[in-house]
Amino acid sequence: MVGASLLIPRRIARNYSFFLRLFLPTLLLLAFTCLSVSTSAQLPGGKPKEFTPEVPDFADPSADWWTGWTNASPEERREWLSILITNWREWEKDIPEDDEVLQEGAAKISQSLQGITITWKKREEYLKVSIMPDLEFPGNPTVLEWAKADSEISRGRRRLKGVELQARQLKSTQSQSLSLLRKQVIVLRDSSGREEDEAAQALLLAQINHLNIIEQLSTVNSFLGIWQDKIKEAETKLRRMLDSLVYSSEDAKEIEDDIASSDKKIERISGTRTSIQSTTEPSTDPTINMQKDLTLMQLEVDLLEEQLDKRKSELLQSINEVLNEEGEERPLIISRDLLENANTIIEDASRELAVRQRQVVAWRADEEDEDLSRWWSYFARIGSGLARANDLEQDIQRYEKAQLEVYRERQGWWATVRERVSLGAREAYNRWRKLADYQLFTITQNPITPRLIAKIIVVLVGVWLLSGLTQAFLRRLVRREHASESSMYNLGRVLHYTFIAIALIVVLSMLGLDTSKLALVAGALSVGIGFGLQAIFSNFISGLILLFERPLKVGDLVELESGVFGRIRDINVRSTRITTRDNVDILVPNTEFVAGRVINHTLDDPVRRIHVSFGVSYASDPDLVREAALEAASRVNITHTDWKRKTEVWLMGFGENSLDFKLVVWVNSNMVTSLGDSYALYNLELLREFREKGIEVPFPQRDLHLRSWDVPALVARPSRK
Template sequence: MAGDCSFSPLRIARCDRSVPRILLTFFLSLLFACSSLIASAQLPGSEPKKFEPVIPDFAAPSADWWTEWTEASSEERQQWLEALTKAWQEWREKLPEDEALQKRATSIGQSLQGIEVTWKRNQEYQKVTLLPDIKFPEKPDVMDWAKADGAINRGRQRMTSFQLEARQLDQTLGQSLSQLRKQVILLREARDTEDREATALTLLRTQINHLNIIEQRDSLEEFLGTWQEKIDSAEDHLKRMLDSLLYSEEAAKALEKEIKTQSDAIEKIGATRTSIQGSPELRTDPVKGLQKDLTLMQLEVDLLEGHLKRRKAELLQSMNWVLMEGKDEEDRQLIVSRDLLETAGTIIESTSRELNLRQRQVSAWRGEEGEEGPDLSRWWGYFERIDSGLNNAQDLVKDILRYEVAQLQVYKERQGWWATVRERTSLMIDQAYKRWRQLADFQLFTIAQNPITLRDIAKIIFVMVCAWLISSFTRRFLNRLVRKKHASESSMYNLGRVLHYSIIAIAIIIVLSMLGLDTSKLALVAGALSVGIGFGMQAIFSNFISGLILLFEQPLRVGDLVELESGVFGRIRDINVRSTRITTRDNVDILVPNTEFVAGRVINHTLDDPVRRIHVPFGVAYGSDPDLVREAAMAAAERVTITHTDWKRKTEVWLMQFGDNSLNFKLVVWINSNMVSPLGDPYALYNLELLRELNEKGIEVPFPQRDLHVRSWDVPLPISRHSQK
């Protein structure tokens, strides 16, 4: 075996050590596949190639000897299996008397027999009569239709179980392929002879088991195809039966009896449940308490089944009623109420959750009590009965949905299209709503073990949008009060900001509770946030707190004219969480951090009184009349519109200094800061008017003058070298 290098991909890969084994194996397998296709190609008119079963080398089976099995027909597979079994039996006789090898050889023989067992089971499947209890009489009534519908539904449920088995076989097939690849690698890496023989037999058994899985899947797919065709045909017959239903007096009596039976059962179960719920016993014993809870759950499920069974009978009675000839159309009432189905869905969902909790409780008891504790297996009888009742209730809900559609169809045929348009529209809307609920309940991810669905995302978006709209409408209302002069701009601005932050904070808390987070643990979040603030968010947090101080303390308001220690001068436009916007005289918006207003020196020219005094310096030439200068300055001040004058605040002109070139005066004037244009400078306004008044009155505005005196000395001129020569 070690020196055998025959023409096989795996063996050549073992012999050639200079090329990577995996790459060489891949290319050689591709070469063999291409050669097989070329060899299998037939010229037009030539005879088809005779099928030859592939018999592997049992001592070292190749990885792809079985690949043509899926393309072979049933007769060819039978022939192949016979030849493979015969060759195996002959080769097995030559095996040494080794216990491990003989055990592997026996398992291979069992795997070959397993393929034959699969074929026999497929033959038994073919003998099975599909939908044996279904009948389609020539003159059907509603009871015949209900029996046929039930038979088809049972057949559909059986087909669903076979489809589940087919999906499981697909998964097993994928796992089997992975196992095949693993065994091929192990065979290639085997060193000694004993290990190689054992690994070869294991690979052969895996390959035969893989063929058995392929046979099981193919036979099941063929059976499912036949079953689906049969069910489709039966559903077509059922639709035609619905169009040819006839009124039956016997069916009417049977349905009336069924409705009465279910009504009596509902009344009896309801009385029993009320009696158990009203018992005054104290639930100190947990075992008795659990038994009472499970009994009530069982009664709740039985009560739900009774209501659903009665609804089925009522729907059939309605269908049979409309088929009666000579009956007034007004007496033929449709049953279209959706309350029962919605209630049933809620009860099934809540009972399933509660049943799951009770099962965990029993499992916890078993873990606590251990082997020495009481026998708790009796509780599983309760669980199985309740779970079976829930499954029956779900099936009854599906039956009622089908019966409602059939009822609409019968009424439409008997009373016309317009008679049921409202009910059919309601049914379509209800179906669309159920599909939307299924989509909305799709789980996207989990937060703190709470599933988050599309419905939760939609609710969160709705809450945030509503919060934003409420905040926007509130601020618009406050702005309207300002425009109508019912309130000041600054107070309404501060109130709007506070309300905006409060509304957003409440919306965030609501969103957190909707996500399933415990809002009582916000203290932990605040603690973690404080750590983050201490390390990296000091500036942001300090600006936020400063913004709140400015809003509540109101040392600054929107519209105030302020001057900061940094030299920024302008009007406040917005006070935000982190910064305040100031517009300068150059119409430049500057965002100033709020901490600068709280920790630094701020001059607010309009805090309490917008009237302030400014000093405008100017000079006139020596020899000017001071009274005339004072009169001109006073006239210039009056011509400026921002000048404020009353009995306490008067405009004054001061002679300040005898300068080098002029008499230095100062115009001291009171102005209203609110009347100053955001883009203007009050000093420029007064200087312009002063220049105009001084020129009109002939008062000279001096400018600096300097006298230059040239001084000369009697110094002899220097003698040049040329003159010396």
């Protein structure tokens, strides 16, 4: 065993040396080849293509000479722009001085080239700008120092949103610029002579402007990413700052003074608003009324600002007090009423402000600008106040989160469970509301949002459920025999279509369409009805006639002029469903019931009389035949007899083969199913009864009369001599 174990490593070593001798030259050759390839890439003949700026023919610029700009480095772009400016200045000298159009176009091109240089200078200036210049993170911070840092970061976020908006606008402008370039290329291609020179300048100007837009977008994106990183870093430091807060009695005194000052302002604003509202001086001047309404709106926004500012101070006071280890435990200040009311006030005031602006424009469209300036100052102040109120609302939400963090750190996790769950639910609701208010598209300048679509779905589902419940209630009345089936069916159909019409009007109003202009829509529909929808509209009107006039009802046994016979199952707006004897459902257009002849066997009185013809042999006793026929009729369950309507047997005539009788019987049509035939029932019972009583039903007979005669004697004809 020991010898075998020693042999295995040796065998492996021999195999390893064999493989090494076999593959080592191959590996060396492969490495040498790779080295040769990498070395040849650095040889003069294999050197990568150097950057060469492309200068267009200014008299006839190509459509794609500028496309390499985006792949060039900043240094290469600067070199390219310098060459473009130099060549353009040389070419510009050859433009005739007396040609004002070309000189004006050349000036615009020179200005656009200089605009790229200005964009680069602005980039250097933007990179030097600090998004949060006053931001500080001191050691052992107090509540007010934390609030100051939070306010500075909030201002940075607003600046960042402005830059993001600018970036989105530049992207949109870039797309429009590309469209303009394509149009100018087509114009240059289709131009000739004098127009060709102007089209060439227009294309060159559009191309250089597009390069300027590319540089502006690149500049904005460059410092946009830097600002985003700085704000994220500042937010991280702010959270750490919250963990190291210390109590400050000076901050407590300052916060108390701020709360007292807010109370005084709230009282003053409330008093002013109450005094204006209590003024009952009648005035028919719309300008005075508008000024009063805008003043009240401004006071309402100011009052909301002070209330939100006071709430911020109360939250800071609560955070500062919980940091005081010597003080008593203070409860959390969590109240949803203020924020909910603030959100409602901001939304209502924004809508009302838009309405007031449209009113002022409608009133003062023909006046001078000075007359409108004071109104726009009102609108500007109210709009600024609403923006500040919105910012204060967001500040309060952050302060509440900070308060929960501090309380959780000081008093334990379980002390803030209910408030944290409530805050999380409110954040989820705010996110859902933001998503629900996202504008998908517009209809007549009205935004269509997921919230609006959800409301429309709720309306339609509610109408559907209401119609279903109404139908169920009417069917229940029929089952309890409080109303007839036909009347409840007609009422249900009318209510169903009424609900649909109401839902349609509500949906149109929710979409922002003017329902007062439905008359125009009706006029347009009437034109369409007159041409292509005549048959459909005729069936619709006929259906309404059938529902209201009630010449037919569900369950009636009808026979149409076309030969259709059966019971009515449904009466719809366009057609009526009839079930025939063969259990076949036929959809009959409603116009056939109104314009054609219809036999309704169950319109007023379901009892009708039928005539069943039969024949017996001449040897039969007529009295026995009459008795048998009456007995057979009594056995049929649809036979109706009373003191006025009795079954009769009539002898109608003497036929060639039989005595012709007719069974005249009254039947209840409601008992006749559409799958059966009343004549067949009576014929079957007559046959049974005749067989029991031995009455013969004759076959067709013929009498054959045979007559015989003698052969006549032959008479010899006399011969002529």
